[in-house]
Amino acid sequence: MSTEPQQLHRLTRKTDRGGDRALLDEVLDEAMVGMLSTVVDGWPWSVPLLFARIGDDVIVHGSTGAGMLRHVAAGAAVTLTAFVVDGLVVSDTLFDHSANYRAVVVRGVLQPVDDPATALTALSDRIVPGRSAETTAILPKELAATIALRLPVEDGKWIANARTGGPGVETDDWTGVIPMRTVYDSPITYTGRDADVPASVSQLAR
């Protein structure tokens, strides 16, 4: 493997869409699911997974039985890519249609986390805030079945970019943006019909 190509570390086009660390954190904190990509025997490989940012680390996890996770745990170079689509940009010509989005790429090598229980708890609370306080702690046998890894956010090893606003054309025709967002609907009960819905669930789904 050669030296990492520098053009992977920066925007080479539409540099006006480049963002700062605040944008990186915003997207990492909002996207929830990211795409982890690596190279296996020269071939690209990519899977979606839940992740959470904790400070300067992106935390991912999975089963110790997952061969690909073992591959990236052993030091393969990875990218973690995530995005949020904020809207569709409708112009007067088909060519000028676009999408408003926020997107990030973090490059590096995954490292073991120092404290898997804390990392996995933080990951859970990222998905359903406050849920860890309502459940028993992760058991040692559960920890033993899990790989928890962190991707450090290092200077010069990430890109954040975004498109915002309208189509930017001058016309008397209608142009605009159709905003998009993700919503949570009312929870569906599977067990415990006589039990209260947990506060964390009510909070998220209201």
Added chain:
Amino acid sequence: MSTEPQQLHRLTRKTDRGGDRALLDEVLDEAMVGMLSTVVDGWPWSVPLLFARIGDDVIVHGSTGAGMLRHVAAGAAVTLTAFVVDGLVVSDTLFDHSANYRAVVVRGVLQPVDDPATALTALSDRIVPGRSAETTAILPKELAATIALRLPVEDGKWIANARTGGPGVETDDWTGVIPMRTVYDSPITYTGRDADVPASVSQLAR
């Protein structure tokens, strides 16, 4: 580059979550944004982009000025990965929390499309259905500035998988699912305040 590893072509864990071609098409038709991943000088590279399935092809496009797009247009192996998150699975133990999702990976080499104008029009209509009929056709100079590529969906070169349902535990505690979905809000007008909102926009955003 060695022969493509066969484990990239099939699920090696949780094979009960494997899906058929109908699931593949469903996710490709719903996700709208996918992640295109490839290998550059031995390093992983991945970017989010709009895509559309047309029959047995996944269509992607971009500017002829985009270096990475030229890289994949020149025959590099790629993966196109896409997912939809359908809900959060809340269990009684932190460890058994999960997410309901549908995800796909299509592997292959991108090919030029035979008819870029048709492909780009189809891509636009995938994003805002019916919009192409309301605008003028793509101009020759616009076509010349655009690369349109197709990733063929070939037997044995894709994976679709999904998780559905509740946490699958027996307990008197409350467990359940918080459904998630993407919604479109009312359109924001940028130009043409005196013009009617196009039917395609009203239809999508209502």
